[in-house]
Amino acid sequence: MRRELLSFKQIVYLLILFITGSTIILPVGTEAKQDIWAAVILAIVMTVPMVLVYARILSLFPERNLLEINEQILGKIVGRFINFMFAFYAFTLCALVLDNFGQFINVTAMPETPLAIPMVILCLLALWATKEGLEVIARSGEIYFPIIVFAAAFTFLFLTPNLNIQRLQPPLHQNSEGIVSAALHLFSFPFAETVIFMMIIYSSKKTKAMTKVYLAGLVIGGAIILLSVTSVMAVIGPERYQATYFPAYLAVQTINVGDFLQRVEVVVFLIAIFAGFTKISLCFYAACKGFSNALGCKEYPFLAVPLGLLEFLFAANLFNNTKQMARWASEVYLYFAFPFQVALPLILWIVGEVKQRGRQGSPEVDLHDESQG
Amino acid sequence: MKKSACVLLVIWHLFVLWSMAGCWNFREIRDLAVVIGASFDKKDDQIYLTVEVLNPKGGEQDRGTSGSLGIKPQLFEGSGKTVFEAVRNMISKVGRKLYWSHARVFIVSEDVAKEGIIQIIDWINRDAEVRPQTWILVSKGQAAGDILRTRSKLFDTVSMQIDTLLRSQGNSGKLLAVTVGDFMEEMQKPGVGAVAPTVESMKDEREQIPEVTGSALFREERLVGFLNGEETMYLLFLRNQMKKGTLIAATADHPKANVSLEVFRSHTIKTVRLVDDRPVVDIWIDCLTGIAEISKENDVISERGSQKLTERTNERLQNKITDTIKKVQKEYGTDVFGFGNLIYRERPDIWGTIPKGGWSKVFPTVGTNVNVNIMLRGSAKLSEPTRVGE
Known part of the structure; x- marks a missing residue:
């Protein structure tokens, strides 16, 4: 099977887009009220050790992603079962993000358009991107990133x-x-969701580069x-x-520079759609890879179409209304994501560390940092 | 084969692009009824909605007074049990769906505001089309619909006049312009009462015209009282929202002689401290002014004269502001000055000792200590008072 290579920069871009993805439009960390900045900082600090674990696992097993590592260290049956679980997590996450965007567009911009239309369009796009492969997603991320940075800087400037x-x-x-409480929620959404990246990237050598990439993405995002x-x-x-579903949209509505520059809410859509598309396609890609691995297939693209259609149906029937979506995000998601974000990676790390040590003593560290992920 | 497939694909794409551009909610501008202002009244449990709708067919021949676009507004009335029902019932009268994104003002009648404003403002804030940057006003002593029924002399519509007025309210210093979004925030924030400007219809040269003056004070969601224009000015000082305006100061020598001071810049600092377990708010107002008018022949420009003038103005302003605070504390009991919010922000320890929902009981007992510092900068074009020859 052809291995897809991403550069250091591309992974960082993808991580940033992934983290900002739907977070930027949703009301995250409402429990912290006016101290939300403290909650975000605390959440980042909480995520750093987890990210170090993710990176460590990847660099312990060069040339392998999480799915292959699972298979190697847990055995074929258990490993594939765990992979199936991870794929299901990625699949669910993808549906959740897809639903967020559908609701966002439906509530704020096009109340008369059926919710399914924006969702099916985004879903088809993600399906196509996945069929084309990770490199295409990464390159699209490279194009989106500067646009998003510009749009965000522009918005912030006029918001001051x-x-x-x-x-x-x-x-x-x-x-x-x-x-x-807010920091815990922020930890599970979006920061520790970067566990998805373990399913799609791999470290070419035993290096510290993976740690650097992960940390850079986390800190900038x-x-x-x-x-x-x-x-x-x-x-x-x-x-x-607290009272609104989409606070960023409400805030950007207040922009009014000299009665001339106003009604720039569309910029929020721009940021949300670009970052959200990246997040959706990465999750979907991870889901495809995970399921194909769990089913014992060598290739994944043939799964894209059936899974994509399933994804759309799943997302469209996930919630009946926006309130349910908000409730799931604030009350359930934390517990749902915990095994995938914390428990399983920790177990894998310990098992991996022990196995590697048993095989070859202490793992040597390659100082050559120019590695490709 | 390959080439023809390519050509077919391009044609197909062009076809799709040209024919399917636009969204599901596609609405041509001629199908819209653009609402520019709306008013809300209530009678017998029915909400009466009056909307001012722009008629885009104004036309050149209708071109009105200078600065006007010649647009003729049309008024429509509708009613319903809720605001949303009233809005939707309106379609049968207007013939088109109302389009709310360009609404400039919402006028709520005094009666509705006294009953509770959430029944109106919730829809405004919830609906996706209505923008929270719309102005909100309270009609004093009359139906809100009557305000829209007045005639604006210089502007195309009453709503446009009120909108322009509120946007340039800095020049009068006696108006407190409030948007729906700000109103919502103040209503929900701890320790501050919401305020909205009031509007009345006035007779001016045989015609009824709208006049925005003073402010309406809310406790929680209910209207509890009004402040007149002058008291609103003191409210602006206390809220640190004074930008420009006119102060009238009397001189010491002749009690009847007035000197007008123009405010250029003003800054208010409030701090809170505890005296015998009672919160006391210290207010410092720094105000940069210039002499705009002297109505008697007395000297207020020389060093001695101007010192006397500022001293007197400081004292007068201090008294007036203290009186306004006392009046609001005693008569209305709503903290429109944001003292509670100040305590919440700067001394959360004190705020924590006040039981939840107990601020309205504490507020009337809050002590205040107002210090005004007027600074004089010049006396416009003339360097001397106007003197009379022998």
Whole structure:
């Protein structure tokens, strides 16, 4: 099977797009109220050790992604079962993100268009991208990234007159419970979701490069999230942040430069669609790879069409309304994602570490950092 | 084969692009009824909605006074149990679906506001088409629909006049312009009461015209009272929203002689402290002004004169502001100045000792200490008071 090579830069871009993906439009970390910035920072700090574990697993087994590692160290039957679970997680995550976008477009822009239309279009696009392969997704990420950075910088610049620091006061007052709870939610969505990347990338050599890539993506993506949610909070205040489904949209609506530059909400769509498409196609790609591995197939693209159609049906029937979507995100998702984001990787790491050591003593570290992921 | 397939594909794409461009919700502008302003009244449990709809067929021959586009607004009335029902019932009268994204003002009648404004403002905030940047006003003493029924002399529609007025409210200093979004935030925020400007229809040269003056004070979601234009000015000072305006100051020598001061810039700092377990708010107002008018022949420009003038103005302003605070504390009991929010933001420890929902009881007992510091910058074009020859 042909191995797909991504450069260091491409993976970082993909990680950033993946992290910002749907997070930027949804009301994340509402429990922290005005201290949302603290919750984001705490969540990033919490994610760093997990990301180190992810990177370590990948570099322990060069030339292999998570699926192949599972098979190698857990045996064919158990490994494939775990892979099936991971594929199911990626499949569900993809449906969730797809649903978020469908709801976003449906609620804010096109209330009369059936929810299925934007979803089916995004789904078909992700299906096509997956059929074309990871390199295509990565290259599209390279194109989207500067556009998103420009659009976000533009939005932030024009939002500055509306920022009011009073909306972030009082800082850190008897709110530790809320901050921790919000940080946990932010940990599971979006930061630790980067576990998906383990299913699609691999380290070519035993190097520290994987760690660097993962950390760079996490920190830059986290910084974008930090900036965006904090400024949104400072524009609309904790009460309205909590009360709305799509706070960023509400905040950008307030932009009005000299009665001339206004109604630029479409920029939020731009960011959301580009980043969201990347997230959807990466999840979908991971799901295809995972299922094909679990079924013992060598190739994955033949699964794209049937899985894509299934994906669409799954996403379209996932929730009846926006409230259910919000409730799932705030109450259930944390527990649903925990085994995939924390428990399984930790077990794999320990098992992998022991097995590698038993085989060849302490794993040597290659100093050659120019590795391809 | 390959080439012809390519050509076919290109033709197919062109066909699709040309014929299917646009979205599902595709609406031609001529199919829309663009709402520019709306008012909400209530009678017998029915919400009466009056909308000002732009008639895009204005035409050249109708071109009105200067600056006007010659657009003739049309008024429609509808009713329903809820706002949304009223909006949808309207379709049968208007003939087109109302388009709300360009609405500039929403006027709520005093009666509805007294009953509770959530029944109106929830729909405004929830609907995807309505923008939270729309102005909200309260009609004082009359039906909100009557405001839209007045005639604007310079503008095409009443809503446009009110919109322009509120956007340039900085020049009068007696108006507090509030958008629906800001109103929502203030209503939900701890320790602050929401405010909206009031509008009345006034007789001016035989015609009824709209006049925006003063402000309406809300406690929670209910209207509890009004402030007149002058009191609104003090409210602006207290909220640190004063930009430009006119102050009137009396001089010391002649009690009847007035000096008008124009405010260029103003900044208010509020801090809170505890005195005997009672919160006391210290307010410092720094105000940069210039002399705009002197109505008697007395000297207020020389060093001694201007010092006297500022001293007197400071004292007068302090008293007036304190009186306004006392009035609101005693009569309305709603914290439109945001003292509670100040305590919440800067002294959350004090805020924590107040039981939930108990701020309205504490607010009337809050002590205040107002310090005004007027600074004079010049006296416009003339360097001396106007003198009379012998």
